[in-house]
Amino acid sequence: MSIKGAIAVTRFGMGARAGEIVDVSSDPKGWLLSQLAEPDRAQIRGNDLLTTKQAVEETIAHFQRRRELQRQATSSERQQQLQMHNRKQREAFIADVSARNVHAVNTPDGFLERWVRFWSNHFTVSARKPELLRIVGPYERDAIRAHAFGSFETLLTNAVLHPAMLVYLDNQKSFGPNTPIAQRRKLGLNENLAREILELHTIGVDGGYTQQDVVEFARALTGWTVGSPRLRSRKIGETVFEERLHEPGDRTVLGVRYREAGAVQALAILKELARHPSTAEHLATKLARHFIADDPSDADILSLKRAYQDSDGDLTEVARSLINLDRSWEREARKFKTPEELLISSARLLGLPSVYGRGARRIYQSLGQAPFTAPGPDGWPDEAAAWAGPDAIKKRLEWANRTARLAAPASMPIAFVTDALGPLASERTRMAVNQAESRRQGLTLALMSPEFQRR
Amino acid sequence: MNPINRSLSLSRRTVLTSLGAMGLTFLAPTRAFSQTASKAKLVIVILRGAMDGLAAVPKLDDPHLRQHRTSLVPNDTRPLRDGFALHPNLETVHGLFQSGDAAIVHALAGPWRDRSHFRAQDLLESGTDRTVTKDGWLNRALQVAPSSLSAVSIGPAQPLILRGQAPAASWSPPMLPEADDDTIGRLMDLYAEDDLLGPALAEAIQVDAVAGDAAKGLRGNQFVAPMGAAGRLIATEGGPNIAVVSLGGWDTHANQNGVLGNRLRQLDQGIAKLKEELGDHWRHTAIAVVTEFGRTVRQNGGQGTDHGTGGVAFVMGGAVKGGRMIGDWPGLAPNRLYENRDLYPANDMRGLFASLLHSQFGLTNRETARSVFPGSSGVRMIVTT
Structure with missing residues (x-):
């Protein structure tokens, strides 16, 4: 077992499965690069998983039925029906999260999975908005997994114009103020999507935009919406461009003038944003923070920024450059695992069920990171300070204690340490686990050890 | 040798004492819940997502209000003073205002102007005007306060406002069975050289030892439970002087009336619960309910409001001289709006x-301007106590 093998599996991947560190140790970089050659393996497949279009259609139908039920008189029957419909929504969501968890726990391509999840968090869509419960899963599959290894411009366009994002950031409620329909029905602009694309997805809060840029961009984005019966769209459940909702006219964003061109106007702005040097800087900083340290060095950020710019935003090239950075391979693990990373990495070794059932939901909530429910569009934090507070550590200990009770009969704690960490395990941790008074206590300590809590 | 082996039946409090006696150094700086002389209490409630101040506290006699907002002015409001009124769902706040235990500061904002939630919340917690710092202003206040103070945040994650060199606790009720004391002792041993996890675990156990079972089993909606926990922890013997609670869900870009009405009702119930749990401590308490910025004065196309500037704060508690609207009111005439869209930020x-830190804990305004809110020496005090 080599240190670099253990780093490849734990820091770049989702954590070791039994024997994985041994398998990877002869050629850790090769293992990572070979994953990038087969990006299709990041896809989650399953017969029962809905496409985006199906999920949006069913969501529209769900809210339609709910409205009809609300109008019906008999209250007990209505209540029963409402509960059934709500349960169907939740079950679809649970199926999506379960498929995602099972994939992350079983995949031999841990780096692809971590890369996907980084971008999924970068382009956060949260099911805290109830109408998105059924759509967040298809969103990640169709917009993120399918495009996280190509050009950033393609990923950006697919993510921000996906029905889930259009709903999440209210673009389906944004109307060109000078369109006849807005004038007649007193509708107007909603800046939310435009602002978050600038601030979160592309050039960043210090990227140099003004309120005027936000408004101009929001005007350009009007018309991009989700096809629905109410709009009498030609396509239901898909992203559509409705010319009659689009604010007519030329737009100026970040000093560049864009001619009125209907749907293409916003696409042209997105293209420029993807190329903007501030975007390269912003993405490089977030990637370095995710893979190297909470406060990455300027040199590391610069390397990734150059890789981005030299390849015109090719994300596979950026991933390669990350793999080739010396600092990515330093022995000290500087990244404190998020709750989700902790749970996935322990499940990869312990073989506990990873279906998102009632018990699992309780654990994710207790640790503060239930899947697809980030508090806001900036996603989950990626710094230890946000996850390693006193109460959070106590909650992790409660989790480890419970997990060890379930898993201890079938596992040897010291074997867990070896399989999970290989040469990264400290003598102190090995000793503590060896001297534990029971398997359960040993496994609790192994799960809580400083090395397993980090990557 | 593992010194904790023998402690199978120790209570958590004894584990702490025995570890302390063994001289485990990471325990030494912990004073989050130590006894302090000061009776004064401060609760900061951060409404994350930007509460719409003009719907919560509308200025009903301003002729421009209904021109800007054709459908977002609440009905059945509760009258305050000077033409202001409260949203009907803020029943408790209204009662406190009338009994002189609540004051309202309108047209309030921090020095930031870029209308980003995350940036504005970070700056609100940093206490800086442009650059987000790694530590929060309330933590810096702990460091320079004339007497030793203790602080806790409610929730599993430590918010930026309390992060920093001074020890500060965070607490939320356990959701799973807790580990036994022997395991905890061994884990503390394992963390002895870990600068991140060691102090965090030690802190958590100390808080638990003080909180004990006191705050378990709190029921209520997502606002009532954390507000109740804050009150109960403060009222516990040896409890903290300062508590921080965050309440989310205020970003009402669309269909604002329903969503905001629910949130305000929950907030109001949370305040009632906090007061109930504080008991006699209410007399010495000041509660500041703040949000990162206000929302646009004009409603948008979706029956909602967008990110704005001037907002509103509620200041409550027995330490507050209430029944007053405090601060300047800029008005709602189009030419008085900030950038022709937002309530002008007349009050900082x-x-x-700074005024609350002075009245509750004796920090001088000079000290505050130097180390708590750097660059704020010209800022006018807003005195509510």
Whole structure:
């Protein structure tokens, strides 16, 4: 077992499965690069998983039925029906999260999975908005997994114009103020999507935009919406461009003038944003923070920024450059695992069920990171300070204690340490686990050890 | 040798004492819940997502209000003073206002102007005007306060406002069975050289030892439970002087009336619960309910409002001289709006915080301007106590 093998599996991947560190140790970089050659393996497949279009259609139908039920008189029957419909929504969501968890726990391509999840968090869509419960899963599959290894411009366009994002950031409620329909029905602009694309997805809060840029961009984005019966769209459940909702006219964003061109106007702005040097800087900083340290060095950020710019935003090239950075391979693990990373990495070794059932939901909530429910569009934090507070550590200990009770009969704690960490395990941790008074206590300590809590 | 082996039946409090006696150094700086002389209490409630101040506290006699907002002015409001009124769902707040235990500061904002939630919340917690710092202003206040103070945040994650060199606790009720004391002792041993996890675990156990079972089993909606926990922890013997609670869900870009009405009702119930749990401590308490910025004065196309500037704060508690609207009111005439869209930020939030730190804990305004809110020396105090 080599240190670099253990780093490849734990820091770049989702954590070791039994024997994985041994398998990877002869050629850790090769293992990572070979994953990038087969990006299709990041896809989650399953017969029962809905496409985006199906999920949006069913969501529209769900809210339609709910409205009809609300109008019906008999209250007990209505209540029963409402509960059934709500349960169907939740079950679809649970199926999506379960498929995602099972994939992350079983995949031999841990780096692809971590890369996907980084971008999924970068382009956060949260099911805290109830109408998105059924759509967040298809969103990640169709917009993120399918495009996280190509050009950033393609990923950006697919993510921000996906029905889930259009709903999440209210673009389906944004109307060109000078369109006849807005004038007649007193509708107007909603800046939310435009602002978050600038601030979160592309050039960043210090990227140099003004309120005027936000408004101009929001005007350009009007018309991009989700096809629905109410709009009498030609396509239901898909992203559509409705010319009659689009604010007519030329737009100026970040000093560049864009001619009125209907749907293409916003696409042209997105293209420029993807190329903007501030975007390269912003993405490089977030990637370095995710893979190297909470406060990455300027040199590391610069390397990734150059890789981005030299390849015109090719994300596979950026991933390669990350793999080739010396600092990515330093022995000290500087990244404190998020709750989700902790749970996935322990499940990869312990073989506990990873279906998102009632018990699992309780654990994710207790640790503060239930899947697809980030508090806001900036996603989950990626710094230890946000996850390693006193109460959070106590909650992790409660989790480890419970997990060890379930898993201890079938596992040897010291074997867990070896399989999970290989040469990264400290003598102190090995000793503590060896001297534990029971398997359960040993496994609790192994799960809580400083090395397993980090990557 | 593992010194903790023998302690199978120790209570958590004894584990702490025995570890302390063994001289485990990471325990030494912990004073989050130590006894302090000061009776004064401060609760900061951060409404994350930007509460719409003009719907919560509308200025009903301003002729422009209904021109800007054709459908977002609440009905059945509760009258305050000077033409202001409260949203009907803020029943408790209204009662406190009338009994002189609540004051309202309108047209309030921090020094930031870029209308980003995350940036504005970070700056609100940093206490800076442009650059987000790694530590929060309330933590810096702990460091320079004339007497030793203790602080806790409610929730599993430590918010930026309390992060920093001074020890500060965070607490939320356990959701799973807890580990036994022997395991905890061994884990503390394992963390002895870990600068991140060691102090965090030690802190958590100390808080638990003080909180004990006191705050378990709190029921209620997502606002009532954390507000109740804050009150109960403060009222516990040896409890903290300062508590921080965050309440989310205020970003009402669309269909604002329903969503905001629910949130305000929950907030109001949370305040009632906090007061109930504080008991006699209410007399010495000041509660500041703040939000990162206000929302646009004009409603948008979706029956909602967008990110704005001037917002509103509620200041409550027995330590507050209430029944007053405090601060300047800029008006709603189009030419008085900030950038022709937002309520003008006539009052600086740092002046409110600095004044509370002074009245509750004796920090001088000079000290506050130097180390708590750097660059705020020209800011006018907003005195509510």
